[in-house]
Amino acid sequence: MAVGKNRDVIIVGSGNSGSLAALATQEVGARVLILEKAPKERRGGNTHFTGGSYRFAYKPDEVRGIIPDLSESELNSMEFEGLSQDQFYGHIMRITEGRANPEMVELLVKESQPTIKWMTAQGAQWEFRPEDAAALKHGKIHVGSGVQWLRAKNRGEGLSKNLFSILEKRGIPVLYGTKVVKLLQDRRGRVCGVTVKNEEGFEDIEGKAVILACGSFEANREMRLKYLGAEWETMPIRGTRYNTGDGLRMALEIGAQTAGHWAGCHAAQVDVGAPEFPEMTRTDDTTRSGYQMGIIVNVHGKRFVDEGEDWRPFTYTKFAHEIMRQPQRMAFQVIDSKMVDHLSGRYNKGIQVKADTIEELAQKLEIDVDSLVQTVKEFNAGVQTGTWDLTTKDGKRAVGISPPKSNWAIEIDRPPFYAFPTKAALTYTFGGLKTNRKCQVLDNEDNVVPGLYAAGERVGFWHFRYMGGSGLMLGAVTGKIAGAQAGAE
Secondary structure (H helix, E strand, C coil), X not given: CHHHCCXXXXXXXXXXXXHHHHHHHHHCCCCEEEECCCCHHHCCHHHHHCCXXXXXXXXXXXXXXXXCCCCHHHHHCEEECCECHHXXXXXXXHHCXXXXXXXXXXXXXXXXXXXXXXXXXXXXXXXXXXHHHCEEECCEEEECCXXXXXXXXXXXXXXXXXXXXXXXXCCCCEECCCXXXXXXXXXXXXXXXXXXXXXXXXXXXXXXXXXXXXXXXXXXXXXXXXXXXXXHCCCCECCCCCCCCHHHHHHHHCCECEECCCCCEEEEEEECCXXXXXXXXXXXXXXXXXXXXXXXXXXCCCECCCCCCCCHHHHHHHHHHHHCCCHHHCEEEEEECCCHHHCCHHHHHCCCEEECCHHHHHHHHCCCHHHHHHHHHHHHHHECCCCCCCCCCCCCCECCCCCCECCCCCCCCCCCEEEEEEEEEEEEECCEECECCCCEEEECCCCEEEEEEECHHHECCCECECCCCHHHHHHHHHHHHHHHHHHHC
């Protein structure tokens, strides 16, 4: 453990926010150490299991500077709408129902693109995947303001490997299998190190500052029961099994103030056969987010959400929560053969039910036959004329039904028909710590807890809903800031 002594900055957690915090710390000349609870073969936190997408503000003419590797032919084949800072800010405040801290939202929005460019300079590798982000319009790949078009090469697994490769090249040490159990303070109350537990026992590691980048409490059943409710106690988890709220507990023990929606969480629809925890090699393959192509019904064959309410990144967490309110907490995404090719390839890796008629489909699903037939019949009758266009909110509605479908409504009438059974799975929880713009943790009187910083999921930010690509972006922004600030102390 000698490597851990007399470090300037100690970072708890090695995911997106922790790794970037370490790079930012080293960049200002400070010595840094990362402590990771998981063994090396399960490192990377939730980052490893993400889709690797980042949402940030940009103008169309800034794309070249964001992805320098794009060729002229590739760039000329694309049409970007852009996402202004005002739009990004407005989106977050809308989905959080105005509860998000305006100061922290402004920080995320303004620092989003500079942080992406900084990550590129550090060695981050990106890819543009048009089949995931957009569709053809006017002969070009159209990228709307609501889509996530930039992601880490090879998704979350690739992002995690890329970040660890950079850390190793920079000589930044990571101690695996090392659980932080206590924050140390000096006589003046300054955080000056941590107590850790590993296979050798307990030991204190000293530092001038500590950054908590160790995720939320989604893998802690007791905390889920306490803060989210009984229905979330036995939920499958989409990320790491090592996020058990340790950072929160330690910070609260020394008087840190809470922030964010402690009764809220990020969830998504997954294949009904998804395990309690994902495999390290499957990452987000079980996610089911193609519901715009058809309808979602419950075990009684009834619709219960407006599948075209908004862009997918704005609704997928909301709909997962709606599934939790349905009988048996199950749902079925139903489409026909003309839409199946629009689905992501991950749909081929789970449970799929196929039939030549809606009646047969319901029988195979073992749900109410008459009800599903009636639901599809009424939906088809309500579909309005117009051009179906996935590149925009096309206003092609299904009306006269409850709930209506506001966009992307198209008849389910061409056999064979497909159904994909889904359930909700928990990604991370929204309850966190209150911080200022420097990512310093605050106490209950809004005073800085000296020497203590928070980044990523540890920052209490989200309320009610979440917007796709914003979690990794928040982690990157807060990680970079926390690392630079802590390193400068």
